[in-house]
Amino acid sequence: MSPQRIATAIDPVPFVTLDRQHERLMPELREAFERVVGSSGFILGAEVEAFEADFAAYCGVAHCVGVASGTAAIAIALGAAGVGPGDEVIVPAHTFIASALGVIHAGATPVFADVDAQSGLLHGGSAAEVLTARTAAILAVHLYGQVCEMREIRDLAARHGLFVLEDAAQAHGASDGDRRAGALGDGAAFSFYPSKNLGALGDGGAICTDDDALAARARELRHLGQRRKGEHVSIGANERLDGLQAAFLRAKLPHLDTYNQARRAHAATYDRLIEPLTSLRVLPVRPGSRCVYHLYPVRCGNRDALATRLDSEGIATGIHYSPAMHRHPAFETLGKASHPVSLANADAWAAEVLSLPMAAELTVDEIERVVAHLSPA
Ligand SMILES: Cc1ncc(COP(=O)(O)O)c(C=O)c1O
Numbered sequence: 001m002s003p004q005r006i007a008t009a010i011d012p013v014p015f016v017t018l019d020r021q022h023e024r025l026m027p028e029l030r031e032a033f034e035r036v037v038g039s040s041g042f043i044l045g046a047e048v049e050a051f052e053a054d055f056a057a058y059c060g061v062a063h064c065v066g067v068a069s070g071t072a073a074i075a076i077a078l079g080a081a082g083v084g085p086g087d088e089v090i091v092p093a094h095t096f097i098a099s100a101l102g103v104i105h106a107g108a109t110p111v112f113a114d115v116d117a118q119s120g121l122l123h124g125g126s127a128a129e130v131l132t133a134r135t136a137a138i139l140a141v142h143l144y145g146q147v148c149e150m151r152e153i154r155d156l157a158a159r160h161g162l163f164v165l166e167d168a169a170q171a172h173g174a175s176d177g178d179r180r181a182g183a184l185g186d187g188a189a190f191s192f193y194p195s196k197n198l199g200a201l202g203d204g205g206a207i208c209t210d211d212d213a214l215a216a217r218a219r220e221l222r223h224l225g226q227r228r229k230g231e232h233v234s235i236g237a238n239e240r241l242d243g244l245q246a247a248f249l250r251a252k253l254p255h256l257d258t259y260n261q262a263r264r265a266h267a268a269t270y271d272r273l274i275e276p277l278t279s280l281r282v283l284p285v286r287p288g289s290r291c292v293y294h295l296y297p298v299r300c301g302n303r304d305a306l307a308t309r310l311d312s313e314g315i316a317t318g319i320h321y322s323p324a325m326h327r328h329p330a331f332e333t334l335g336k337a338s339h340p341v342s343l344a345n346a347d348a349w350a351a352e353v354l355s356l357p358m359a360a361e362l363t364v365d366e367i368e369r370v371v372a373h374l375s376p377a
Contacts, residue, residue, distance in 0.1 A: 012314035013370055016195045017361035021259075025251060029201070032247035041243040044223070051246040054253055055190075055206060058173075059182030063215035065207040066241030067222045070169040070191025073205035074102025076239060077187045078137060080207075080217035081163040083108050087136035092122035093325045093339065093346035095141045099167050100325055102189065103139065111135070111338055112326045117345045118284050120144070120297070120353075124152025129341045131156070137163040142171035142181050144320075145197065145263070145292040146285060150176060150184045157186075165189060168208075170294035172198040173260045177288055182208040192249055197263070197294055198256050200245040259360035263293040266358060266367055270296055273371040280374065295320050296358035303354045306374070313373045316357055322350035 022029065032047075041047055048066045056064035067073050083089060084107040091100050093112035100110040113126045120143055127138055138157055140148040150164075157164045168174075169191035171181035182188040192204035207218045217234075220227055225236030271282050281299040285291045297320060300306050307317050324346040325331065326339035356370055 011369075013316060013357050013362070013366045015316035015318055015355075015357050015359075017359040018194060018199070020361035021359075022201075025255070028251040029248055032251045033244065036243045036247045039243075043242055044240050045243050047243040047246040047250065048241050051241075051250045051253070052206070054250060056208060058253060058256070059180050059188070059208045061183050061188075061208045062210045062212070063208065065209075065215055065218040065222060066246060067205045067207060067218075068239040068241060069203045070167075070189055070193065070205040071098040071102045071105065072222070072237070072239040073189035073191065073207050074099065074139070074165065074167060075105035076218050076221045076237070077165050077189050077207045077209075077214070078103065078106035078108060078163070079221050080214050081137065081165070081187065083136045083163060086134065088132060088134045089137045089139055090122070090127045090130055090135060091139045091325065092126075092141050092143070093343040094120050094321065094349045095143060095167070095325065096169070096321055097325070097328060097330070098169070098191075099139055099141050100331065102167075108136065109134075109334065109338065110139075110325070110331075111340070112324075112343060112346075114341065114343045114345045115349065117348070119146060119286070120283075120345075120349050121146065121148045122153070123149055124156045127153060128156055131160065135160065135162060137165055139165050139167050140185060141167040141169075142174060144283060144297055145170050145174050145294040146283065147171060147174050147176045147181050147184060147289055147291075149286060154185070163187070169193070169196065169205075171292060172196065173256050173290075174292045175290045176286075183210070186211060187214055192245065197260060197292055198249065198252060201248045202245055204241050204245040204249065206241070260292040262360035263358060264291070266360075266362055266364075267291070267293045267296055269364060269367050270356065270371065273368065274298065274374065277375050293358055295355045297353050297355050299349070299352040300354055301352065303352050307354055310370070310373055315370050315373060318355040320353060320355050322353070323347075324350045 052064040164185035166185040166188035187209040192200040225234040
């Protein structure tokens with residue numbers, strides 16, 4: 001927006017603001033593009049290795065393995081951990097569909113667990129409810145940018161010999177105490193879908209881990225099962241991160257903390273302005289954890305009417321997510337075994353959640369305009 005332009009009440013408020021982010025970053029992005037085209041390092045190569053080193057250091061883990069998407073990261077991390085056909089993986093019933101699809105792509109079966117009524121997150125108690133003799137792993141989805149309470153989940157996993165994979169697709173830079181998402185499980189899957197807190201200019205993903213063997217297996221599986229050139233040791237996939245996306249991600253990573261700080265400031269503004277509106281509930285954040293607000297969800301009894309009204313005022317919203325996982329026609333063939341317990345909290349979230357505009361580049365004026373149209377909710 002040009003500085004001369006004065007915002008009016010009818011100016012739309014966008015849901016994502018990548019155009020604003022990219023306008024400011026254009027010189028760095030152009031430089032990254034020219035570097036890759038100049039070197040022809042399009043598939044894996046130096047840019048991918050450099051980004052992997054940078055992102056592993058950022059997350060505080062020994063290894064980062066760049067892959068083609070967050071969905072691929074989940075599938076490959078599970079495969080690398082030896083989770084596959086015949087195994088069950090506990091997945092929260094309230095998440096984005098790709099969490100469960102990654103499990104299915106690994107050949108395993110998702111079993112849906114309920115989530116915490118307040119935070120919408122999987123927790124140790126709800127995971128324990130769906131544990132069976134076939135359970136091999138737990139997918140701890142750090143939804144909306146808030147990390148799951150991992151201590152209980154890890155204790156449960158330790159007692160039953162389960163692999164804990166973080167789905168950190170929405171949680172780049174989130175933390176619990178002094179540990180960042182990516183370093184809270186046995187492995188972690190990240191997405192760099194463009195609108196994520198750290199987003200590429202296309203698809204991208206990564207697996208983070210401290211486990212040398214897991215990282216080595218993941219490197220093989222993403223690259224046609226190849227250990228060394230010409231030596232194919234397993235049935236791998238073509239799920240590599242490409243050099244251009246890695247170079248763009250390297251340009252953006254130094255800005256991630258600033259972007260997250262802006263998201264947190266916007267969330268604090270929303271929280272403060274929404275507090276008097278008794279018909280809306282905001283996301284509670286666990287003390288000691290740092291939420292990076294990939295999304296800003298509110299709960300509201302008449303969600304659809306509110307979304308329609310905001311839309312008529314030019315305010316973009318989203319629904320993250322509805323229906324709950326076990327109600328997707330895509331998962332019908334999994335049958336009742338995939339949802340053996342009540343998933344009432346997941347259903348309640350699906351019925352009531354509405355995401356308000358959230359992005360680092362929004363202005364306080366835009367946040368205030370959104371809130372001005374929330375009442376009566
Ligand atoms: C929670 C969650 N898991 C997994 C994914 C899958 O990531 P991708 O779209 O990169 O495959 C996403 C995002 O799209 C997500 O939000």
